[in-house]
Amino acid sequence: MLTRLLLGRCLSALATALIPTTLxxxxxxxxxxxxxVGIVLASELIPLLVFLPIGGVLADRLRPGRVVLLADLTRCLTQAxxxxxxxxxxNRLLDLALLSAVAGAAIAFGSPAVPRLVVAVVPAPDRLRVNARIGVVTSLSAVAAPAxxxxxxxxAGPGWAAALTAALFACSAVTLGGVRAKGGTSPEVRRTSAFYASFREDLVHGWREVRRRPWFLACVVGHGVWHFxxxxxxxxxxxTAVQQLGGEASWMVIMQSGTVGMVLGVFAAPRLRxxxxxxxxxxxxxxxxxxxxxxxxxxxVAVLAGGYFVAMFGLGVxxxxxxxxxxxxxxEGALGRVRSFDQLISFASRPFGLAVAAPLAGxxxxxxxxxxxxxxxxxxxxxxxxxxPPRTAGSPVEEPRRQGSGAA
Known part of the structure; x- marks a missing residue:
């Protein structure tokens, strides 16, 4: 099951990374x-942000493998x-925008289910190692996909790139859809689904879980600032690189240094004490x-590239x-909803930063x-x-080392 999970996440990450360049x-x-271009990309982002909280509720109510399966099949259909x-x-712009909107909604429903799927499949001592491997795959996909x-x-034309993306999503859906969580849906999930009959109550309960943990809310706000x-x-x-630091080649050096830093950081995370x-x-x-x-x-350029390397190494860790x-x-019964709040802030913050950077700089x-x-x-x-909280000190990091599984 672990191999299927990693393979499915690899295929899905590569397919996802192909879409922006293709579009x-x-x-x-x-x-x-x-x-x-901005209209089409926004067509994906807006439904993504709107439906993420609902996706978190479904991730906690349903088997995560089924949710991921349906999400990837939907994205496969839009790309096909x-x-x-x-x-x-x-070549109809309206069609591209509508298909992007459907894909954005599918991402909103599928993304919160992925952490639940990892928790359901991977034993606690191995999660850091598995999350590191998923991080490496995602990072490398982001680098390779544009090329x-x-x-x-x-x-051959953008149609064939979209066809490849559809095929990858189909393979991902089949692979992740075949992942069977040990023991099925947890008793806590069943109780939560039975007690909180309405989506509104489920959303309120998810927000209460966030508010009960000030550390989580503080970290999420900090990460939102990071994305902005x-x-x-x-x-x-x-x-700045083009106008003052030698041109486009300088910016490519800076970006590639960041990519190397991020990959090394992900590799280092499970090995650091x-x-x-x-x-x-x-x-x-x-x-x-x-x-x-x-x-x-x-x-x-060398100093800026070095700074970006350290920053992205930090992101990789x-x-x-x-x-x-x-x-x-x-x-586990609230993980989908809690993570949907996290993802909502992250997905919204970076586009906002991209949008206001030039006006603010002016x-x-x-x-x-x-x-x-x-x-x-x-x-x-x-x-x-x-x-x-001090009680998190070392628990998810030291345990894999004691179990002898610290390598990514």
Missing amino acids: TLAVLRVTGDGAA VMAVELLLGL IAGTIIVA VAGLFLTLGPV IRRPLVAVQVGASCYLLPLVALAVPAP LSPLWETVVAEEIP VTGVTALALIGGVLVAAANLAAIAAS
Whole structure:
């Protein structure tokens, strides 16, 4: 079952990472208008944000494998229809936007179910190692997918890239849908589903679970600030690199250094002897201060690339640790709803940062905005350490080492 889980997550991550490049180039071929690209991408984001809380409720009510199966089959269908339309040369912008909206809703229902699926399949001592492997797969997919999609589109057209994406989602659905959680739905999930008959009550109960854990809410707010500031950096960074640091090649060096840092961080997470995982998580997020300070100067490319490497290394350590700590501390019967609140803030914050970066920079200047963003991300995440519960110290990190399974 563990192999099926890892393979399914690999296929789904690669398919997901192919979509932005495929959509962007397809829309540009159809319209040649950057604003149209924004409309299509927003068409996916808006239903994603709207339906995430509902997806969290369903993730706690239903078997997570079934939810993931239906979500990936839906995304497979949207990509298949998109492939057919593009291959036939229909090129209707409205259709692309509608298909993106359906895909966004599918993501909203599927994403909260994935942590529940991991918890149901993977024993607690092995979760950090498994989460690290999933993190590596996701990171590498994010790097490889644009090149794969771009190559296919140049050679054969965006329709074939969409067809490949549909095939990957079909394989992912079959693979993850075949994962059987040990013992089925937990008694706590059955009780929760029976007692909270309405979605509204389930949502309220999920929010209560969040409020009962100040450390979780503080960390989620800090991570939301991280995503917002990342949106600022990813907008201002390339402009600064092109205009002041030697051109597009400089920005590619910076981005690739961040990719290497993130992959190394994910590999390192299960091997580090960390006694307070939440402290490591928040310190990792606060490292995003470094590239923002370097951007404010602006520092030479090597310094900016080094700062971004450290920041993304921190993210690589953060991701599997956070997944593991949350799975340990949140009851399985509420995990889908609690994680949907987490994902809602994260999914919303980065696009907001991307949208407001240029207008804000026009008012404050790049230097001031970068410094303010750096201070915000460090302050918000380091402040959350004060709320971290000491009882989480070492439990999800030390245990795999004692069981002899610390390697990713």
